[in-house]
Amino acid sequence: MKKFLAGLAGAFIVLLGMMIVRTLNYGGQAPGIQVIELSPPPIIDTDNAANNLGEAIRYKTVTVARGDPRPGLEGPWLELQAWMRTTYPDFHRVAQRETVQGGLTLLYTWPGSEPALAPLLLMAHQDVVPVNMGTEGDWDAPPFSGTIQDGYVYGRGALDDKASMVGLFEALNALALDGFQPRRTILLMLGHDEEVSGSGAAAGVDLLASRNIVPEMVLDEGFMAVTPSPLTGAPMAFIGVAEKGYLSLHLTVTAAGGHSSTPPRDSAPVRIARALLALEENQMPSNISKPPVSTLFRAAAQDLPFTTRFALANQWLLGGLVDSTISAEPAGNAMIRTTTAPTMLLGSAKENVLAQRATATVNFRIHPNDTEEDIMAHVRRVTSGIEGLDISVAASGIRGAGASPVSPLDNIAYGVLSAVAHEMTDGAPVVPGLVLGATDSRYANALTDSVYRFMPAIVRAEDLRGFHGTNERITVENVGRLARGYAQIILAMDTAN
Ligand SMILES: [Zn+2]
Known part of the structure; x- marks a missing residue:
């Protein structure tokens, strides 16, 4: 038993040593950045x-x-x-x-x-x-x-x-x-x-x-x-x-409507709510191994706290921790993934009338890792269990939306x-x-x-x-x-x- 524990401790020390070496070697500017001599500017008042x-x-x-x-x-x-x-x-x-x-x-x-x-x-x-x-x-x-x-x-x-x-x-x-x-x-x-x-x-x-x-x-x-x-x-x-791209989707459920005194279960607004919850709980995946995010972290590495560098350099083990730490801040989260923002909700026009149509508009800011098709596929997958849900692209009209x-x-x-x-x-x-x-x-x-x-x-x-x-x-x-x-x-x- 003693031998086993000693072996375990030895393995741990070797592993830690490897991780520290990786940390010390992590970072630096991307290769090939040109060194340019600057001229003095003209006189400006x-x-x-x-x-x-x-x-x-x-x-x-x-x-x-x-x-x-x-x-x-x-x-x-x-x-x-x-x-x-x-x-x-x-x-x-x-x-x-x-x-x-x-x-x-x-x-x-x-x-x-x-x-x-x-x-x-x-x-x-x-x-x-x-x-x-x-x-x-x-x-x-x-x-x-x-x-x-x-x-x-x-x-x-x-x-x-x-x-x-x-x-x-x-x-x-x-x-x-x-x-x-x-x-x-x-x-x-x-x-x-x-x-x-x-x-x-x-x-x-x-x-x-x-x-x-x-x-x-x-x-x-x-x-x-x-x-x-x-x-x-x-x-x-x-x-x-x-720069990030832009896509808005309309999620719509249509239903029979009627008087709110005799409501059905799983009505149109409830199904919209379930769809939004599914999107909230299943965010688009992050990926910090590709430019520009990978090059940003590497270029900033020398100036980051040692613990941050340690985590970034050892993502094979600490990737989940890195992801959750960055994602905790809205600006950090937006940097590493396509964001999902439900913005507009529509239902019945009166408190005692059941909705015949419930709609949510969800605004996505597309990360360079993803395409519009990736987002559509993601939304379809995570809402696939919700009956009667229609997904369509909102006509935002912004050219070059990706x-x-x-x-x-x-x-x-x-x-x-x-x-x-x-x-x-x-x-x-x-x-x-x-x-x-x-x-x-x-x-x-x-x-x-x-x-x-x-x-x-x-x-x-x-x-x-x-x-x-x-x-x-x-x-x-x-x-x-x-x-x-x-x-x-x-x-x-x-x-x-
Ligand atoms: Zn501007």
């Missing part, structure tokens, strides 16, 4: 750039529903566009400007001297989400005032996405003023309705496709550097290499973004990430697989609440950072071959 962002915020380019702005309500867009011309004259001197389909989405072309080089496509959007009625008073400064106070520019669009738009203009205008002449053609596309459908960007991408344009890189909003990062508690830069492809890490584009993020953060870890929402850039995957979502800014974690929320704001310092970062990206993409 940060205060002036912040003032310009404040001015851009004052144009109420608010979209609420598909098709916005309605005919006759384009005023704020046209005024914002007139403002662009007067505020950034040097860029307007060197670039051609066209409107997409005669609409409000803009496409600028700054022709390069070497037409054989693939162009650079920079994207941002002009529209913003509304401020919820009754919450205006909760803001430290009125939401469409563009007020600068305590070192911040306040207002709807300060982060999403007028900061990108203004940062790009500041960079391009400063470069034009400096006499910079690109070798590679620079395209700037500014969608007008990203927050409702992105129809403008979709049309803009169609236009570029009709011209056979294959960009070297597409850069849009989506991620930035965050301090502190929820992963490590320290600054960290995320570069979006993929998750985006995962963009490569071993090309010039990722190397440039990685270098800019690294320099900007004084050496914080730079990791590839999965964007949980949707951006206009999802359409650009029709042109190239080199699509990235990154704003060169360092945002405090607490300020992330401003996205679509109260007190959306950005530091004055970050407005300067954006302008300089975009200029460095443009310069580095221009010198790389």
Whole structure:
């Protein structure tokens, strides 16, 4: 018996030793990331750039529903566009400007001297989400005032996405003023309705496709550097290499209806409830062994606590623990699997009338691991025991509803973004990430697989609440950072071959 216990202890020590070795060897950047030398950016007047962002915020380019702005309500867009011309004259001197389909989405072309080089496509959007009625008073400064106070520019669009738009203009205008002449053609596309459908960007991408344009890189909003990062508690830069897709399903049960005094068992609403419970208890599977999630954890590994690294490095044993720990946080859960969100419920219109039709709408955000067909198959399987359940796709009308492809890490584009993020953060870890929402850039995957979502800014974690929320704001310092970062990206993409 003693011998057996000693043997067991020995085996345990060997196993533990192996696991520790695996932990020490775990992590590192994905192979093939290019090391890029950066040029200094042009001189940017940060205060002036912040003032310009404040001015851009004052144009109420608010979209609420598909098709916005309605005919006759384009005023704020046209005024914002007139403002662009007067505020950034040097860029307007060197670039051609066209409107997409005669609409409000803009496409600028700054022709390069070497037409054989693939162009650079920079994207941002002009529209913003509304401020919820009754919450205006909760803001430290009125939401469409563009007020600068305590070192911040306040207002709807300060982060999403007028900061990108203004940062790009500041960079391009400063470069034009400096006499910079690109070798590679620079395209700037500014969608007008990203927050409702992105129809403008979709049309803009169609236009570029009709011209056979294959960009070297597409850069849009989506991620930035965050301090502190929820992963490590320290600054960290995320570069979006993929974004989740979108699918809504209607689950419907029809029944005879009648008076609620003599109800049947297992009525239509009850069967809908059982279907929702089945979906709740059977979440879509996670998979953290594939990019972008696998590359994210590996790239972040050196900065993760030892215990986290230990678990990640030994998923053959601790995979279940890793999964349940990450899944416990809604944002972590959304990062590793297709999420399931029942959102709308419909039944009878009166309390004493049995439902003849009960419907639930369930919104899925599709992980790059899954397809729409995977979700349909999953829903059918887990609800197969529920009689009379009809499953149909809700007509959400979002084009490209699947998750985006995962963009490569071993090309010039990722190397440039990685270098800019690294320099900007004084050496914080730079990791590839999965964007949980949707951006206009999802359409650009029709042109190239080199699509990235990154704003060169360092945002405090607490300020992330401003996205679509109260007190959306950005530091004055970050407005300067954006302008300089975009200029460095443009310069580095221009010198790389
Ligand atoms: Zn946005």
